[in-house]
Amino acid sequence: xxxxxxxxxxxxxxxxxxxxxxxxxxxxxxxxxxxxxxxxxxxxxxxxxxxxxxxxxxxxxxxxxxxxxxxxxxxxxxxxxxxxxxxxxxxxxxxxxxxxxxxxxxxxxxxxxxxxxxxxxxxxxxxxxxxxxxxxxxxxxxxxxxxxxxxxxxxxxxxxxxxxxxxxxxxxxxxxxxxxxxxxxxxxxxxxxxxxxxxxxxxxxxxxxxxxxxxxxxxxxxxxxxxxxxxxxxxxxxxxxxxxxxxxxxxxxxxxxxxxxxxxxxxxxxxxxxxxxxxxxxxxxxxxxxxxxxxxxxxxxxxxxxxxxxxxxxxxxxxxxxxxxxxxxxxxxxxxxxxxxxxxxxxxxxxxxxxxxxxxxxxxxxxxxxxxxxxxxxxxxxxxxxxxxxxxxxxxx
Amino acid sequence: xxxxxxxxxxxxxxxxxxxxxxxxxxxxxxxxxxxxxxxxxxxxxxxxxxxxxxxxxxxxxxxxxxxxxxxxxxxxxxxxxxxxxxxxxxxxxxxxxxxxxxxxxxxxxxxxxxxxxxxxxxxxxxxxxxxxxxxxxxxxxxxxxxxxxxxxxxxxxxxxxxxxxxxxxxxxxxxxxxxxxxxxxxxxxxxxxxxxxxxxxxxxxxxxxxxxxx
Numbered sequence: 001x002x003x004x005x006x007x008x009x010x011x012x013x014x015x016x017x018x019x020x021x022x023x024x025x026x027x028x029x030x031x032x033x034x035x036x037x038x039x040x041x042x043x044x045x046x047x048x049x050x051x052x053x054x055x056x057x058x059x060x061x062x063x064x065x066x067x068x069x070x071x072x073x074x075x076x077x078x079x080x081x082x083x084x085x086x087x088x089x090x091x092x093x094x095x096x097x098x099x100x101x102x103x104x105x106x107x108x109x110x111x112x113x114x115x116x117x118x119x120x121x122x123x124x125x126x127x128x129x130x131x132x133x134x135x136x137x138x139x140x141x142x143x144x145x146x147x148x149x150x151x152x153x154x155x156x157x158x159x160x161x162x163x164x165x166x167x168x169x170x171x172x173x174x175x176x177x178x179x180x181x182x183x184x185x186x187x188x189x190x191x192x193x194x195x196x197x198x199x200x201x202x203x204x205x206x207x208x209x210x211x212x213x214x215x216x217x218x219x220x221x222x223x224x225x226x227x228x229x230x231x232x233x234x235x236x237x238x239x240x241x242x243x244x245x246x247x248x249x250x251x252x253x254x255x256x257x258x259x260x261x262x263x264x265x266x267x268x269x270x271x272x273x274x275x276x277x278x279x280x281x282x283x284x285x286x287x288x289x290x291x292x293x294x295x296x297x298x299x300x301x302x303x304x305x306x307x308x309x310x311x312x313x314x315x316x317x318x319x320x321x322x323x324x325x326x327x328x329x330x331x332x333x334x335x336x337x338x339x340x341x342x343x344x345x346x347x348x349x350x351x352x353x354x355x356x357x358x359x360x361x362x363x364x365x366x367x368x369x370x371x372x373x374x375x376x377x378x379x380x381x382x383x384x385x386x387x388x389x390x391x392x393x394x395x396x397x
Numbered sequence: 398x399x400x401x402x403x404x405x406x407x408x409x410x411x412x413x414x415x416x417x418x419x420x421x422x423x424x425x426x427x428x429x430x431x432x433x434x435x436x437x438x439x440x441x442x443x444x445x446x447x448x449x450x451x452x453x454x455x456x457x458x459x460x461x462x463x464x465x466x467x468x469x470x471x472x473x474x475x476x477x478x479x480x481x482x483x484x485x486x487x488x489x490x491x492x493x494x495x496x497x498x499x500x501x502x503x504x505x506x507x508x509x510x511x512x513x514x515x516x517x518x519x520x521x522x523x524x525x526x527x528x529x530x531x532x533x534x535x536x537x538x539x540x541x542x543x544x545x546x547x548x549x550x551x552x553x554x555x556x557x558x559x560x561x562x563x564x565x566x567x568x569x570x571x572x573x574x575x576x577x578x579x580x581x582x583x584x585x586x587x588x589x590x591x592x593x594x595x596x597x598x599x600x601x602x603x604x605x606x607x608x609x610x611x
Binding site for chain 1: 404405408412430431433458519520521522523524555556557558579581583584585586587588
């Protein structure tokens with residue numbers, strides 16, 4: 001059904017509008033009845049009678065416009081909003097952080113977080129995935145304009161489920177602790193945090209519906225039956241170099257060109273557009289490591305001493321929580337040479353504090369980490385993240 | 398020391414030594430995992446290859462307090478040989494006996510009316526039904542053999558998941574299982590399906606009689 005707004009120019013037109021309402025077969029329903037010339041009359045008209053009503057109005061020179069294109073659509077939207085607000089009433093206090101969730105559940109939880117922390121948390125969309133899913137980033141900010149910022153991402157490799165789950169817990173923790181924890185408060189009083197939790201939503205959806213071990217994006221590769229690009233080899237940092245593959249069927253396929261993946265390009269554009277990002281922390285699993293650039297070369301990064309000392313401290317503070325042992329060092333020393341990675345790109349684009357975590361475990365469960373590990377993993381990683389963020393705060397550049 | 402600098406090749410050699418130890422000492426009642434590398438060094442031997450000297454701490458996942466120290470030597474042969482690396486190890490002290498668990502498992506399987514069949518261990522959420530833990534520990538031990546036979550200095554394998562396991566009835570005393578597993582190779586990040594036929598007996602240990610990359 002449509003709702004038309006008609007305006008009678010004079011008493012004669014007003015009478016015509018009243019007569020329209022009397023014609024039962026047209027089933028016109030006044031939402032706002034005809035009162036005076038010059039005042040709006042709103043009529044709901046079933047689709048099947050729309051043409052007849054419009055022709056009548058036009059033939060008699062009665063001015064009208066379409067107020068509501070489709071009433072049913074509006075009702076559907078309202079139902080959706082109502083259902084959402086019923087869930088909102090449940091609040092982030094009842095969200096089960098100790099379980100793995102679907103994309104839809106995570107996106108809804110984000111809306112709850114934003115609703116509960118107005119003035120601190122907003123949700124931005126920085127782009128769309130290959131399959132047109134929104135790429136959401138949570139922004140934590142207490143104001144200012146273009147403050148120095150910290151970028152965090154989880155889930156760039158979709159099978160690394162502990163990372164998205166840790167991301168949800170951590171984002172909640174940041175929001176909760178502002179105004180309580182002195183470190184979080186100091187950080188957010190001076191800097192902004194941008195947190196992308198589901199960095200590869202297409203891959204994540206695929207791990208839930210089809211293949212739990214899917215790592216890459218889900219982009220179609222021209223001329224190949226194999227799908228997807230490794231989003232952590234797609235960055236413009238020795239793109240195509242060692243540790244990445246030119247074979248579309250490979251798990252480390254770098255893609256046809258740097259930033260070919262919208263999931264990567266969106267972050268590049270965001271960080272470069274922002275212009276004041278001072279740290280990039282990209283979170284993966286598994287193997288319990290904390291690493292800094294470079295992956296694409298063995299030569300130490302100019303800041304490697306400072307980065308190494310900070311990594312040592314973060315790893316110590318992580319271990320203090322549950323005794324979990326991490327190794328640390330440059331990517332190429334600690335794990336393997338890898339070209340085209342997030343942190344190498346960030347570092348070469350002026351982001352000094354570029355780190356990548358590999359969370360639990362060391363291979364016993366690997367990617368299939370039981371949900372009982374989520375909260376312990378997030379809890380132990382938290383002081384390590386704080387160490388890095390505090391260091392960034394105290395060492396402006 | 399709560400964290401350490403670790404060079405990747407040493408980590409791979411340590412993982413390989415652990416795989417061999419798993420195959421040698423593992424079974425339905427014991428799943429050995431690497432807890433820590435306390436020392437590691439590499440030595441190039443002219444015309445032979447590279448030898449790693451390692452000091453490792455292993456733990457039994459099924460009994461976390463059961464830890465044991467080992468020394469291991471891993472020699473990766475020079476050139477493109479198909480020869481598996483040479484691995485020698487020495488365990489300090491004794492591993493706790495698993496006779497009781499082994500016999501319980503053995504008797505349970507022998508008395509099943511129908512051959513055991515299962516899939517996805519662990520499942521997507523990391524869950525392993527308690528009665529499947531021995532099946533998984535056995536797979537871990539057997540996979541140690543496959544990993545050893547297929548490792549190079551540039552690879553590191555972990556058993557990612559049992560996709561499917563089927564018991565095969567035998568006329569002798571051995572238990573036989575046909576496993577289809579997924580191995581995760583760390584450097585390439587590939588997930589590789591692998592078939593293994595595994596024999597086990599409480600007194601005779603684990604044997605992989607057949608295996609093939611799928």
